[in-house]
Amino acid sequence: MAEVNLVEAVNMALARAMEEDDNVVVLGEDVGVNGGVFRATVGLLDRFGKERVMDTPLAESLIAGMSIGMAAMGLKPVAEIQFMGFIYPCVDQLVCHASRLRNRTRGRLGCPMVLRAPFGGGIHAPEHHSESTEAIFAHIPGLRVVIPSSPSRAYGLLLAAIRDPDPVIFLEPKRIYRLVRQEVPDDGTALPLDVCFTLREGTDLTLVTWGAMVHETLQAADALADQGISAEVIDVATVKPLDAESILISVEKTGRCVIVHEAARTAGMGAEIAARLCDEGLLSLMAPVKRVTGFDTVMPLPRSEHYYMPNVKRILKTCRELVDYA
Amino acid sequence: MAEVNLVEAVNMALARAMEEDDNVVVLGEDVGVNGGVFRATVGLLDRFGKERVMDTPLAESLIAGMSIGMAAMGLKPVAEIQFMGFIYPCVDQLVCHASRLRNRTRGRLGCPMVLRAPFGGGIHAPEHHSESTEAIFAHIPGLRVVIPSSPSRAYGLLLAAIRDPDPVIFLEPKRIYRLVRQEVPDDGTALPLDVCFTLREGTDLTLVTWGAMVHETLQAADALADQGISAEVIDVATVKPLDAESILISVEKTGRCVIVHEAARTAGMGAEIAARLCDEGLLSLMAPVKRVTGFDTVMPLPRSEHYYMPNVKRILKTCRELVDYA
Amino acid sequence: MTRIAEFAVEYIQFLDPAGKPTQDIPPHLAEAEAITPMYRLMALTRTFDAKAIALQRTGQLGTYASSLGQEAIGAAVGLAMRQDDVLVPSYREQAAQFARGVTLEELFLYWSGDERGSRYSGPQFDFPISIPIATQSCHAVGAAAAIKLRGEPRVVVEGCGDGATSKGDFYESLNLAGVWHLPVVFVVSNNQWAISVPRSRQSGAKTLAQKAFAGGFEGVQVDGNDPVAVRFAMDNALERARSGGGPTLVEAVTYRLQDHTTADDASRYRDAEEVETAKQSDPMIRTRRYLESLQAWGDEDEAALKEECGRRVQEAVEAYLATPPEPPEAMFDSLYAELPGALTGQRAEAIKENSDG
């Protein structure tokens, strides 16, 4: 079994899904002969032909909207938006149609589509190539928003997303596309959507995160362990619908929670998690719920983006604050 | 001094702003001879001419994008999006440009535009005419999001929004467009952006809300008073940037907080407010922070929309829960 | 300077406002058998329309968008399509929807604000009414791409208004249809108004048909109040699409005789005179006159048709009014194929909060 990195795992899941279901098609800008600007769709054109691997014109609203049309007709389109910074023209089709088609027709028509987009900063890319706005999509009823943080979760979650009968926004943390390699059996096993993954058990503090920040968070947990602090690390993975239950149970045990995300703080997903804790978990809280996040600023261009990104140092500092909290 | 309702106050502010600054222009679908589908722009065409009151083609991305172009050239466009349900094609231009132009050019070009849109449910309108997705915009750094809840605040806040040198999303709660009349002096006095308004002082509980829900919330506060419970009512008004300070101070006093909004619960602005309380205000909390909101469902069509809308009964029930909290 | 590309827009009309042929009608469209079904459908739609407005005025229906004066387009389009073709409609295509098998009761339910009105018992793959202007164009080309991928002899027909032609989605879809050679027909009901914005302020293009050139295919303009012209253009366009010839744009020129919707008051922005003039071009008049000229229609037929339409509409109204609203949990039950665990609590909350207890 070969070891694969995250983007290769995405590719593997796409190939698997296309292999097992003729209705699965891939579309987007440069997904064909170029294999995607990050190579996520590489090889698919040769293997499945240009009928099923479609380079579209440069038009994101169209990509979302035509996927809806395809999905309603029984295909399972997996569309790529080249970078999350170019996903905004899709918002209209996603809010007004993808998320509503089943409900609007009381189940007559479904919308089994996946919209994939690489997201997140830290790779010194041009403007608009470093966005993290998952919270916008998490606010929209009827959508699922899924974010893998490792090769195996990328494989299992993407398969689940493609098989799911409803629309899924699948956001891929491109900073860690090639960070680690893992043995991922290509056996078609999907992972459950709608549940968090506990990556590390702990008793003193719960760290909640997703996407690329999982890595900094795990590093922070290691460093905390060296200081004798036992941190539980939860990868939310599916930010919509949110499995608040798992987080509540963890914080019931630890009494402390730090949420880490790259996105801007205000009205980010961290707020929702904190709000759930502040409602259903208040009595277990031994310290304030803190968020280590991007600032409420435009993500700076590459020369200054490191000022914006949450890092291990910031996570650790916040954890210490909570542990030291009266 | 005439008494005006909320939509008339909007109209008054528009006329005032156009009167005092030649750079102010109004544009949108049906804003000219028709005076807007809700009559917010009525009379402006006659008074200021078709150069400054422009019916655009039916194209929302264009309306946002051309406003940016106008604003960069020194005009102060006030664009109307006919209903918030049709604002999504603007998201791209707002996220990628309006919110960034000043920052991107390090102050060389500004973007003094206002995008107005009626929003919210409860008026038995067709699909997409009852949306409340302020949280999406509140997540975007560089924007302001302002929501009036009375004729006088509509007048004062809209004037402030138009005079503001940065982009403002101005959301008008159409359910209360004609609910009450108030004496509003047309004296050009703006209200401050970025601060909450305390509409009612109280000691037992803080009710935080905005838009049309201010009215149900005030009714709930009345009913609570009858029960001997003193509720403070805060109208957030500017949901971005959020004046969390005022809310924190209030909850420090009351120890209890209920947030009321029409929008879907998950990742709504209520979450952000709860998160701030759970971080900076934890020690003052004598009970969980509760949200009375729309459900995480698509807003139902008119026959069932009342199932979705928060109402006085739900607010009261939640308030009682908190007051009775151990 | 070298001329490297040339384009032209043709205009098609067979029946003038008085129902007199302006040119030879192709035999298969000239006969009463071809015309009568369209006429009957137009009459049914008009009856439905009048009833819908009456219901709205008396608080028994929600906001309603009348298709008065535009019925020829829907009738011709709907009847030109095959059953397994796919209609992707806007909100003003009642006649086409009826032709497709959407029931009167379903459309009453829809306009009352009830999701069940879009759970068509008839055409299973027809799209529900799209309210956000032109967004449905993208669905149409997506559906057409699915059909093409599967090699099926089906065609997608998208309907929209003149205002819709200003939207990016409309154009992005034209462009895709052109470059992918998709089996789709775009039918633009140019009724001269987008609420209060007249056609002349909507686009500087002389015709809306020429928008097709931007997508690299043919556009044609027809008299949209002449069902024969619409049917002729549709037959051609559908045949072309079905046989792999790619997309066509059909601009059907008509006039919105009513307010934009029951929430609108068109007298604010347009002259009564213009409306009166437009009434002379009413598609029902010319169609009846033509049928009469064929000796294929008379007062008795008309009376019987009136009676039948009235009865069908009345039955549908009764069935609609007798349909109890859905329970509160309905807003959860079709949101996802299966309700996510995260929402079970809210579903219970909704039931509880909306119970009388």
Add this chain to the structure above:
Amino acid sequence: MTRIAEFAVEYIQFLDPAGKPTQDIPPHLAEAEAITPMYRLMALTRTFDAKAIALQRTGQLGTYASSLGQEAIGAAVGLAMRQDDVLVPSYREQAAQFARGVTLEELFLYWSGDERGSRYSGPQFDFPISIPIATQSCHAVGAAAAIKLRGEPRVVVEGCGDGATSKGDFYESLNLAGVWHLPVVFVVSNNQWAISVPRSRQSGAKTLAQKAFAGGFEGVQVDGNDPVAVRFAMDNALERARSGGGPTLVEAVTYRLQDHTTADDASRYRDAEEVETAKQSDPMIRTRRYLESLQAWGDEDEAALKEECGRRVQEAVEAYLATPPEPPEAMFDSLYAELPGALTGQRAEAIKENSDG
């Protein structure tokens, strides 16, 4: 059927790839005085370009989009404009930006990922580079509307690529420009590729110039590697716009000789042969040959120009490399005209978190 509208696209070329006139050049464009400034600007741009790629390869610049082979368009467009006209550029219009007075150092800063690279010391109302494809079209028509409102004799020039013509924003802007008769020129640099998608898969339209017909105005196609043709078309279009004649779309046919950006590897998707063929049409070659044929350019001029370009670029590189990065709080300081109170805490936090202490 009646023909109700006709359209045609013309193609303009004055210099063939060898620099030989293919038709009479209008006198004011035929002379060396008209050509030399364009040639010099093209050379400067090409020198900048080569340096930018070298810097990127050695980790001293961020991702960079080369304009190799497309310099004639920018040079002709930029020099045709008046100072108080407004340029609304995409990311591949270096020559036009230089012509406008954007400095080499600013563009190096920009491509290094530094916001100060868009705080142009020169053209105060020119728009910064737009990365999201075609979004800038809307800004262009908005700016043009502002100019028209004020009755100023200024013109807005929007630049974009062939891929951009597929986007809704592009079309919505064309449509507005047409119906409002705006003083704007849309310049489409059709370099045959949108990353890996060839022009033929981008649109079924035979020319991109004909997209203008959807907006109701003229489109013209020019040889984009012929600076005289581009200049001629631009002079006409600018004059038309300035004198109230409304918009024009200029499709400039060229070829992207380099990878899409330094992050791309074009050999994955296009034949080396195609690129080699395209090199024969290099705009620099034909311009130089033509100047030589006028006896207006020789080896010495060329050597002096090379030296000058090299020196200017080197000076700019040094100034750029000597520019220290901004402090962390810069991300707050131009976000709003005045920092909202709600953000003062975060600003302090950012300074603290990014300090060494």
